[in-house]
Amino acid sequence: MPVLRSLxxxxxxxxxxxxxxxxxxxxxxxxxVFLFNFAQFVDWPDSVFADPDEPLVVGILGDDxxxxxxxxxxxxxxxxxxxxxxxxxxxxxxxxxxxxxxVSPSESPRLEGILSSLKQKHILTVGESEDFQRYGGMVNFxxxxxxxxxxxxxxxxxxxGLSVSSKLLRLADVSGARRE
Amino acid sequence: xxxxxxxxQQRLMAIMLVTSACVLVMTCAGFFAYExxxxxxxxxxxxxxxxxxxxxxxxxxxxxxxRKGAEEILSALKAxxxxxxxxxxxxxxxxxxxxxxDADPGEFPPAPAxxxxxxxxxxxxxxxxxxxxxxxxxxxxxxxxxxxxxxRFQLYGAVVVLVSGLAFLLAYxxxxxxxxxxxGPILALADTARAVSDRRDYSVRARQAGTGELGxxxxxxxxxxxxxxxxxxxxxxxxxxxxxxxxxxDLTSVFQVMLGALEENxxxxxxxxxxxxxxxxxxxxxxxxxxxxxxxxxxxxxxNARIPIDDGLRQxxxxxxxxxxxxxxxxxxxxxxxxxxxxxxxxxxxxxxDSGVFGILIAARKxxxxxxxxxxxxxxxxxDHGALAAHQAHLYGALxxxxxxxRRSQQAVMEQERLRALGQMASGIAHDINxxxxxxxxxxxxxxxxxxxxxxxxxxxxxTIAHAIEDVAATVARMREFSRQREPNAxxxxxxVNKSIQQVIDLTRSRWHDTPQQRGIVIKIKTELDPGLxxxxxxxxxxxxxxxxxxxxxxxxxxxxxxxxLRTRKGKDKxxxxxxxxTGAGMDEETxxxxxxxxxxxxGERGTGLGLAMVYGVAERHGAELQIDSAPGKGTTMxxxxxxxxxxxxxxxxxxxxxxxxxxxxxxxxxxxLVAKVLRETMKMDGHEVATxxxxxxxxxxYLTARKSGAPFDLVMTDLGxxxxxxxxxxxxxxxxxxxxxxxxLTGWGQSLLEDGDMPPHVDKLLSKPPKxxxxxxxxxxxxxxxxxxxxxx
Ligand SMILES: Nc1ncnc2c1ncn2[C@@H]1O[C@H](COP(=O)(O)OP(=O)(O)OP(=O)(O)O)[C@@H](O)[C@H]1O
Ligand SMILES: [Mg+2]
Numbered sequence: 001m002p003v004l005r006s007l008x009x010x011x012x013x014x015x016x017x018x019x020x021x022x023x024x025x026x027x028x029x030x031x032x033v034f035l036f037n038f039a040q041f042v043d044w045p046d047s048v049f050a051d052p053d054e055p056l057v058v059g060i061l062g063d064d065x066x067x068x069x070x071x072x073x074x075x076x077x078x079x080x081x082x083x084x085x086x087x088x089x090x091x092x093x094x095x096x097x098x099x100x101x102x103v104s105p106s107e108s109p110r111l112e113g114i115l116s117s118l119k120q121k122h123i124l125t126v127g128e129s130e131d132f133q134r135y136g137g138m139v140n141f142x143x144x145x146x147x148x149x150x151x152x153x154x155x156x157x158x159x160x161g162l163s164v165s166s167k168l169l170r171l172a173d174v175s176g177a178r179r180e
Numbered sequence: 181x182x183x184x185x186x187x188x189q190q191r192l193m194a195i196m197l198v199t200s201a202c203v204l205v206m207t208c209a210g211f212f213a214y215e216x217x218x219x220x221x222x223x224x225x226x227x228x229x230x231x232x233x234x235x236x237x238x239x240x241x242x243x244x245x246x247r248k249g250a251e252e253i254l255s256a257l258k259a260x261x262x263x264x265x266x267x268x269x270x271x272x273x274x275x276x277x278x279x280x281x282d283a284d285p286g287e288f289p290p291a292p293a294x295x296x297x298x299x300x301x302x303x304x305x306x307x308x309x310x311x312x313x314x315x316x317x318x319x320x321x322x323x324x325x326x327x328x329x330x331x332r333f334q335l336y337g338a339v340v341v342l343v344s345g346l347a348f349l350l351a352y353x354x355x356x357x358x359x360x361x362x363x364g365p366i367l368a369l370a371d372t373a374r375a376v377s378d379r380r381d382y383s384v385r386a387r388q389a390g391t392g393e394l395g396x397x398x399x400x401x402x403x404x405x406x407x408x409x410x411x412x413x414x415x416x417x418x419x420x421x422x423x424x425x426x427x428x429x430d431l432t433s434v435f436q437v438m439l440g441a442l443e444e445n446x447x448x449x450x451x452x453x454x455x456x457x458x459x460x461x462x463x464x465x466x467x468x469x470x471x472x473x474x475x476x477x478x479x480x481x482x483x484n485a486r487i488p489i490d491d492g493l494r495q496x497x498x499x500x501x502x503x504x505x506x507x508x509x510x511x512x513x514x515x516x517x518x519x520x521x522x523x524x525x526x527x528x529x530x531x532x533x534d535s536g537v538f539g540i541l542i543a544a545r546k547x548x549x550x551x552x553x554x555x556x557x558x559x560x561x562x563x564d565h566g567a568l569a570a571h572q573a574h575l576y577g578a579l580x581x582x583x584x585x586x587r588r589s590q591q592a593v594m595e596q597e598r599l600r601a602l603g604q605m606a607s608g609i610a611h612d613i614n615x616x617x618x619x620x621x622x623x624x625x626x627x628x629x630x631x632x633x634x635x636x637x638x639x640x641x642x643x644t645i646a647h648a649i650e651d652v653a654a655t656v657a658r659m660r661e662f663s664r665q666r667e668p669n670a671x672x673x674x675x676x677v678n679k680s681i682q683q684v685i686d687l688t689r690s691r692w693h694d695t696p697q698q699r700g701i702v703i704k705i706k707t708e709l710d711p712g713l714x715x716x717x718x719x720x721x722x723x724x725x726x727x728x729x730x731x732x733x734x735x736x737x738x739x740x741x742x743x744x745x746l747r748t749r750k751g752k753d754k755x756x757x758x759x760x761x762x763t764g765a766g767m768d769e770e771t772x773x774x775x776x777x778x779x780x781x782x783x784g785e786r787g788t789g790l791g792l793a794m795v796y797g798v799a800e801r802h803g804a805e806l807q808i809d810s811a812p813g814k815g816t817t818m819x820x821x822x823x824x825x826x827x828x829x830x831x832x833x834x835x836x837x838x839x840x841x842x843x844x845x846x847x848x849x850x851x852x853x854l855v856a857k858v859l860r861e862t863m864k865m866d867g868h869e870v871a872t873x874x875x876x877x878x879x880x881x882x883y884l885t886a887r888k889s890g891a892p893f894d895l896v897m898t899d900l901g902x903x904x905x906x907x908x909x910x911x912x913x914x915x916x917x918x919x920x921x922x923x924x925x926l927t928g929w930g931q932s933l934l935e936d937g938d939m940p941p942h943v944d945k946l947l948s949k950p951p952k953x954x955x956x957x958x959x960x961x962x963x964x965x966x967x968x969x970x971x972x973x974x
Pocket of ligand 1: 762764766771780783788791793816
C-alpha cells in the first residue's frame with residue numbers, strides 16, 4: 001500500500017512539526033537517544049509492570065530540554081515487546097508509573113528531595129548536572145571535551161532493584177560499591 | 181615390462197602393492213574432500229561465532245557511540261590471526277569503527293549488506309547484525325583471509341604423505357612375507373615340473389603343500405607324474421615285447437614270448453592264447469603261460485584243448501575287448517569253468533587282423549576286479565601287437581611256402597625240359613641205330629640160315645654177331661621206352677595197381693629170395709596195400725615194367741639185405757599213390773638229381789642207366805608224377821602218383837573208338853563249299869563215302885532222293901547257320917523221314933551250346949567248328965548205326 005504509507009508519513013511529518021516548538025541542540029539530541037537506549041541495557045524487576053503489554057515509560061521531570069525530539073526517537077520502538085511512552089512531569093508527586101526518569105537541570109534546587117522520594121520506586125534516574133550523583137542520582141551525563149560521558153552510581157542503581165548490563169557499565173565511569 | 185612377464189613372486193607383490201596403493205589414494209582423496217568441505221564449514225562457523233561475540237559486545241558502544249570502546253572491542257580480534265579486517269557500522273549504516281584502527285575506510289564495503297558469510301576473492305567475509313534486546317543497533321563486518329585453509333591443507337598433505345609412505349612400506353613388507361604362502365608351493369611345483377622336463381625323470385615328486393587348493397594341485401600333479409611314470413614303464417615294456425615278438429617268425433614262439441612277458445610284468449594268475457575257428461565256433465588253446473601251466477592243467481585248458489564259444493566269449497570273438505570284474509555270477513559255461521578253480525576277474529582281448537579275429541588272449545586273476553585299467557589297456561595294446569606279429573609270422577610262412585613251391589616247380593620244369601631234350605636225342609639215336617643194324621641183322625640171319633657150308637668157327641662168330649645185334653636192339657628198345665612220346669591212341673585200360681605189385685613180387689622172386697639166400701642175405705618184403713584202392717587208367721605191361729625196374733634198383737641198393745616196403749594209398753583229389761621203399765644205401769644229392777637221365781648209372785658195367793629213364797617215360801605217358809625221397813644211408817622211397825581215374829577214363833575213351841574200321845555213307849550239308857570239301861576229303865581218307873549238298877534245302881532234297889532211290893545215307897552232318905533253311909530245319913526233315921538216322925550239327929557256337937546244356941531237338945551230336953579229326957572220328961564211331969557198321973561193301 002504505497003499510497004497509505006505515504007499518507008501516513010505526511011501525517012507524521014505534520015504532527016512532529018506541530019509538536020516541535022523548536023529543535024534541541026545536538027547535545028540533547030544525542031542525550032535523547034541515550035535516554036531511550038538506557039531502556040535496552042537496564043533490567044527492571046517484574047513487579048514494576050502489571051501486565052506484559054504495559055508500556056515502558058520514559059519520563060521527564062521539569063523543563064524538557066529535548067523538546068519533541070524524544071518523542072520522535074521512541075516512536076514505534078519497543079523494549080522487550082513493550083511500547084515506549086514519554087511522559088512529562090512537573091512535580092515529583094505526579095510520578096506514578098515511570099521506568100526511566102530524566103531529571104531536568106531545572107529541578108536542581110529540589111534535587112535532594114526529588115531523588116530521595118524516588119528512592120524506593122525502581123526508577124532509573126538520569127541527570128545532567130554536576131552534583132546529580134551527590135544527591136543520589138543514578139546516571140549522569142557529563143560532558144568532557146565535547147564528548148558525552150556516562151557516569152553511573154552503581155550503588156544507587158542496585159539499591160533501586162535495577163540491574164545494569166555490564167556492556168553499559170564497561171563504557172561508563174562507575175562509582176559506588178558493587179554488591180557482589 | 182607387462183605384468184604377465186614378471187616372475188610369480190613379483191607379480192603377486194605387484195598385485196598387492198597396486199591394490200593397497202589404490203586403497204590409500206582413494207582414502208586420502210576422500211579424506212581431503214571431506215576435510216575441504218568440513219573445514220570451510222567450520223571456518224564459516226568459527227568466523228560467525230567470533231563475529232557474533234564481537235557484535236554482542238559491540239551493542240553498548242554503538243548505542244552510546246563510544247568509538248574508543250568500539251576500537252577496544254575490535255582490537256580483541258588480534259587474537260584471531262586470520263581476520264584481516266573488521267568494521268562496525270552504526271544503525272544508519274555508517275562506518276563507525278574499523279580494525280585495524282588505522283585501516284583505510286575506503287577498503288570497507290560502503291554499507292552493510294545482508295547477514296551471513298561467504299567465500300570470495302580469496303577471503304571469507306560477511307556481516308553480523310549487532311542487536312540488543314531485539315533492537316538492531318548496527319552491523320559488524322568481518323573479513324578473514326584463507327591462509328588458515330592453506331596452512332591446514334599443507335599440514336594434512338604432510339600427514340597424508342607420511343602416513344601413505346608408512347602404509348605403503350608396511351604393505352610392501354607384508355606382501356613380501358605373505359606372497360610366499362602362495363608363491364612358495366607354486367614355485368616348488370614349477371621347480372619339480374622343470375626337473376621332470378629337464379631330466380625326463382618322472383620319479384621326482386612335488387613337496388606336499390597342505391590341504392587347500394594348492395595342496396590339491398600338488399596332489400594332482402604328483403598323481404599325474406605317477407600315472408605318466410606308469411604309462412612310460414608300460415610303454416617301454418610294450419616296446420620291448422613288441423621288439424622281441426617281431427623277431428619271431430613262428431606263431432608259437434610269438435605267443436610264448438608274449439605270455440612270458442605278461443606273466444613277468446602283470447599280476448595275473450592265469451593267461452593263455454587261443455586260436456579261433458569261426459566256422460566251427462571253437463577256440464583251441466595254443467599257448468599257456470609258463471606259470472599258469474599247473475592251473476591250466478586243472479582247468480583242462482592245456483595246449484590243443486578246445487573250448488566251444490558261449491555267450492561269455494561271443495563278444496570277444498566278435499572283436500571286442502571284454503573285462504569281467506567278477507565272473508562268479510555270470511553263469512556262462514566258460515566263466516563257470518574258471519570260477520570253479522577260484523578265478524574271479526577275467527579279461528578277454530581279441531587278436532585282430534584285417535580279416536577279423538583269429539584268436540583271443542585270456543587273462544584271469546583270483547581276486548575280484550584284479551586287472552587294473554592300465555593293465556587292461558596294456559593287455560589290449562599287447563594283443564594288437566601280438567596279433568600283428570602273429571599275422572606277420574603267418575604271412576612269412578606262407579611266403580616261404582610259396583617260394584618253396586615255386587622253386588620246386590621251376591626245378592621240375594627244368595628237369596623235364598632236360599629230359600625231353602635227352603629223349604629227343606635218344607629217339608634219334610635209336611632210329612639211326614635201328615636203321616644201321618637192320619641190314620646187319622637181316623644179313624647175319626640169312627647167312628646163318630642159308631649158308632650151310634660155313635666153318636664152325638665162322639658160324640660161332642656170326643652167332644656172336646647176331647647176339648650182339650640182339651643186345652643192341654634190346655638196348656635201343658629200352659631207350660625208346662624212355663623217349664617214346666605219349667600217344668593218345670595207346671591202349672589204356674583200368675589197371676589194379678595192387679595186383680600189378682603182387683605180380684612183380686612174384687616175377688622177381690629169384691632176385692629177392694633165391695639168390696640172396698644162397699649168399700646168406702635176407703631181404704624182407706613188406707606190403708601195405710590199400711584194399712579199396714581205385715584202378716588207374718593205363719597200360720598194364722608198362723606199369724609192371726616200371727615197378728620191376730624200381731624193385732631191381734631197390735635190391736641193388738641193399739647188397740647186405742634189408743626191407744622192401746610196398747605201399748599203395750589214395751592221395752588227395754583221388755590220386756593213386758604207389759610207393760617202393762628200401763632200407764638201402766640211398767642216393768647222394770648228385771645221383772638223386774641225375775638218376776632219371778638215360779645212361780646215368782653208378783653201377784658201372786652192371787648197369788645201363790636206362791632203368792629209371794624208362795620208369796620216368798612210363799610215368800609221363802600215364803600223366804603220373806615220379807617223386808624221389810632219398811638221402812645217403814637213409815634208404816630210398818620212389819613214389820608214383822597216378823592222376824584221378826575218372827579223368828583218365830574220360831580222356832582215354834576216345835582211342836577206343838577206331839577199334840573197328842567204319843565205312844559209312846555220309847551227307848555233308850553246308851553252304852560253304854570249302855568247308856564241305858575239306859570235310860569230304862578228310863572223311864574219305866578214313867574210308868567213308870561222302871556226298872555234299874550246298875545249302876539246307878539242297879541237303880533235304882539230296883537226302884530224300886537218296887532214300888527213295890534205295891541208297892539212303894547212314895548219317896547226316898549239317899551246318900547250323902545257313903540262309904533260309906538252317907541246320908535245325910535240316911535235322912527236323914531228316915528225322916521226319918527216318919528217325920533212326922543220326923544227325924550231327926556243326927556249329928561255330930557248338931562249345932557254348934554244349935556248355936549251356938542246350939541241345940537242339942532232332943540233333944544227336946553237336947560239334948564245334950573247326951572240328952578236330954579225333955572228335956570227328958569219335959562222333960562217327962559213337963553214332964554209327966550198329967547194323968550198318970561196315971555195311972558198305974569194301
Ligand atoms: N633204390 C635205389 N637205391 C639207391 N640208388 C638207386 C636206387 N635206384 C636207382 N639208384 C641210382 O640211380 C642210378 C640209375 O638207376 P637206373 O635204374 O636208371 O640204372 P641202373 O640201375 O644203374 O642200371 P640198370 O637199371 O640199367 O641196370 C643207379 O645207378 C643208382 O645209382
Ligand atoms: Mg636200374
